[in-house]
Structures are given as structure tokens and as C-alpha cells.
Amino acid sequence: MTEDLIEKLNALRGRSSSSTLRELMPVIDPQIRRGVRHEDILATLYAGGIDVNIHTFRSALYSYRKRQREGGVREEPRGGKTLPSEPAPHQVEPIPAVTSDAAFEEALNPRTRDELTQKYMAPRPLFKRNRK
Numbered sequence: 001m002t003e004d005l006i007e008k009l010n011a012l013r014g015r016s017s018s019s020t021l022r023e024l025m026p027v028i029d030p031q032i033r034r035g036v037r038h039e040d041i042l043a044t045l046y047a048g049g050i051d052v053n054i055h056t057f058r059s060a061l062y063s064y065r066k067r068q069r070e071g072g073v074r075e076e077p078r079g080g081k082t083l084p085s086e087p088a089p090h091q092v093e094p095i096p097a098v099t100s101d102a103a104f105e106e107a108l109n110p111r112t113r114d115e116l117t118q119k120y121m122a123p124r125p126l127f128k129r130n131r132k
Contacts, residue, residue, distance in 0.1 A: 017052050018060060021045070025064040032061070 021028075028041055042057055052060075106112050 017050050018056065020050055021052060021057065021060045022064065024050075025060065029061065029064060029068075 024045075031041060032038070038054060038057060042052065042054060045052065045057075
């Protein structure tokens with residue numbers, strides 16, 4: 001009886017399929033970039049004992065690539081969470097200087113503005129009659 005229990009306990013997987021998938025992403029991502037189909041990778045993972053659906057796989061791939069773009073990640077700590085190696089610096093784009101454009105000034109001229117309005121906007125009646 002205890003021997004059966006020991007065998008069952010030894011057969012238990014200690015990791016979720018998502019965490020195993022995260023661990024394998026550095027090997028999987030270059031394969032995908034070389035043109036290997038997602039379905040073929042999933043079949044190989046299934047044969048190796050990792051059963052994930054295509055949506056979970058693609059979500060994990062997206063998350064992995066996003067972490068890579070944001071500056072990489074440190075090794076996985078014991079808690080199972082991955083932390084960024086450094087916080088991404090907040091970048092502020094400079095505001096472009098306001099310049100006076102001759103075409104813009106011309107559009108503000110009342111006469112030119114009315115001509116442009118007639119040219120580009122269709123006249124519509126102010127009120128519609130409700131006819132029955």
C-alpha cells in the first residue's frame with residue numbers, strides 16, 4: 001500500500017505546464033523565427049508530456065517576446081515569478097516647436113476660409129422637415 005502511494009507521489013508533476021513552457025521559450029522562439037510551425041512545436045511538446053493548447057502557447061510566446069523587448073529578465077527566482085533586471089526608464093518625447101506656416105495663416109483669413117469651406121464641405125440644410 002505505501003509503495004503504491006510512493007510511486008504515485010513520485011509520478012506527480014511539480015510544475016505547471018505554463019512554467020515549463022516559460023522555461024523552454026528561449027529554445028522555442030528561435031525555432032519559430034526560423035519558420036517552424038506552432039502546431040509542430042505543440043505536437044513535440046505534447047509528445048514530451050506538456051499538454052497546452054494553441055492559445056496558451058501563443059500567449060506565452062507573446063509574453064516572452066514582450067519581456068525580451070523590455071530589456072530581458074533575470075533568472076527565475078524560487079517563488080516562480082520572473083522580474084525585470086532593471087526598470088525601464090520613462091522616456092518623454094520632446095514637444096515640437098510651433099512654427100508659423102503660410103498655408104495655415106492663409107486658412108485663417110476669412111475670405112480664404114469661406115472659399116475652402118465651399119470647396120470641401122457640402123452645404124446642408126439647418127433643419128429637416130419631418131414629412132409623413
